[in-house]
Amino acid sequence: MPQLRLALNQIDSRVGDLDGNTETILRWTRHSAERGAHLVAFPEMVLTGYPVEDLALRSSFVEASRAALRSLAARLAEEGFGELPVVVGYLDRSAAAQPKYGQPAGAPQNAGAVLYGGEVVLAFAKHHLPNYGVFDEFRYFVPGDTMPVVRVHGVDVALAICEDLWQDGGRVPAARSAGAGLLLSINASPYEREKDDTRLELVRKRAQEAGCTTAYLAMTGGQDELVFDGDSIVVDRDGAVVTRAPQFTEGCFVVDLDLPAAAADAPTGTVDDGLRIDRVVLSEAPLPAYEPLRAPAGLLRLVRGQRRLGQHDPVEPQPGV
Template sequence: MTARLSILLAQINQSMGDLTANADAMLAVRARAGTADLILFPELQLIGYPPEDLVLKPALIARAHDEVQRLAAATADGGPAMLVGTVIQLDDGLFNAMALLDGGVVAAMIRKHELPNYGTFDEKRLFVSGPLPEPIHFRGVRIGVPICEDIWFPKVCEHLKATGAEILLSPNGSPYELDKDDRRLALVRARVAETGLPLAYLNRVGGQDELVFDGSSFVVNADGAVALQMPDWDAAEVLTVWEKGADGWACLPGDHHALDVAPADLYNAMLVGLRDYVNRNRFPGVVLGLSGGIDSALSAAVAVDALGADRVWCVMMPSRFTGDESLSDAAECARLLGVRLDTIAIEPATLAFDTMLGDAFAGRHRDLTEENIQSRVRGLTLMALSNKFGHMVLTTGNKSEMSVGYATIYGDMAGGYSVLKDAYKTTVFALSEWRNANRPSLALGPDGPVMPVNVITKPPTAELRPDQKDSDSLPPYDVLDPILHGLVEEELAVADLVARGFDRDTVIRIERMLYIAEYKRRQAPPGVKLGTRNFGRDRRYPITNGFRSV
């Protein structure tokens, strides 16, 4: 009877839809696996996660079958077996599955039972729920393979225990959210306590559109103790050794990597998300407007850390309302980051619009229209540079602004990606202060400060009219952001927020602004999900909406 088993946990990245590259990467892991008996890969590692409607293409299903057969054939050499996440088409539907590849064949196929259909997940429109899975028999050991959502409820793990499982291996595609590490650990410990079985939790790393995966894989033994903790944000391949004793199987102790806490984890999420989005979509780099304000300064810092200074192009686009302080702050920010900074004045274009629209606007006072023209000229300028040189435009708006529509559609919202899309303004301040004092291990940018302190401390302004401040149009951010968190993340009513001590008229005004800005958010670029409800996959509201909570 087998009393010792070595399992390699492969916490790796993936390329959505590039099945051949993903299969080659798994074979490369196998070539490095040494004496491992089994290699566990993340959920849907062959396809990419979340695949959305890509998995509805018959050609992809056929390619997945061929690649699984190629991977299976590689195991004919008697080396490590592999548990590979893939899709399988059967007569009764399409399934999210894990294939056990061993001895040159597909030795077993486990189908996911619990299909998440909330927040960022929509698996019920793509897959059919598999039956309660049975343990697979591998080298004399009965292994249960609950796939991701299968461990969020007791049923699957309890069934695996009842049908003889001795070890639980859970492949995941679990996107990052703030404070999710503690929830994952509590969840796994609950399943371990219910079944009395040790559980290995394996997650992937890397960005996929708006989602980013932090890895943070770990193993919990039957006594609830964490046997090992893998790193967050970075790929890792860890050989775990399992031994069977009088009380059953246990994983021998391994390394315990410290996981990031806020705001470091938020910053790394933005870094990894932008890095993979730009690289996977084959952009040579990014171009962004550097205004001398905190949002563009933080966006530039994330871009440099993700891509390197030589791939980040900053452009200062002053108008008649741009102050000398903004010009000097932008220049110093560019110097600290080591990036190219060009200055393209927008006054000739705004004067041209004044002339062009003069007759049509006759008899009307200057107002928000002229302010927005300035923002749109800047957006047009950046898009022209993008078209000419290929760099993706990185937008710089934060979640506070996007929540209340304090952004110009077709202006500062024009671009390909936003790292601050899910970061409230108060979070932007915290991230900027943190990055000025810390350099992430993954960063390609410089040590030391990345922006002048004045950028963090001065009052925020759009500089679209004389002496303009954000506070002219919005409550202070330390008031606005908690209100928005209550309305967006918690779905609270006006009365609930008034009970928390907020001014009733202010909350009513912010709720109205939140709802009427929905049409803008529908046209905003994608951006990294950081919290529990981002604008996009998590929160899907109608544009035409007459509901108010008062």
């Protein structure tokens, strides 16, 4: 069974600060690479900060986000990380959506991308858009219609964004239909009292529905009236907790996973909810067997009755370190 070391960067970002957020992503990617990561992930809209609200309707900001993403991909390659896939959340726009009444001007999208080899090799937009509580994403975004899958070291990794897990249907059953070995969701899920219990049960349920290990990467920090508590979670296909990050702590959270090999005749075409599988192959061959990282002493914790273990660095790496 192929192995994969996943680095979940549970970090904060600042709304509108494209340059500052870019430097933060570079710094944490460098740190993830030093820890031997094979796949690096960052939270929802980490490049622009979240929530961007009316900035999403400003075409100049959308284009600045797209340009910053391309620049980030090039800089990662220049710094020697071109062969390390990095998943980043950002603000994009749909090139296919036709202007119509009730649709946000410019068809902006809450999007994610896989950066590799100095390029944006895969881009996708959030499929389910929340419109309740503190969320009004129907006002700002148009939905995505693909099931993005990236093959990394012989493992098919399905990708989702936050609400794609909170709502039934869509990318969760589509991940099963696509034959994914890992479902990775990037999130900016605001804190609510006892939400950590709700979140855990959600991730367990979705892993069982997707039929694969599921990693839920959350943002930390705050913006205006919202607080983001982290609490990133990885569970296996049966819903058992593999590892869990602390709440209200920024850091790089690394976990070694044993995952099923991608099928040679992996599914193609359109699957659940009309989502079209968009598969990009980066590396077919599994990695040579290696010794997984072990949790250092003191990182085995009890939080609300749940064991939380894994390699976690709560202190941000300094520039150049």
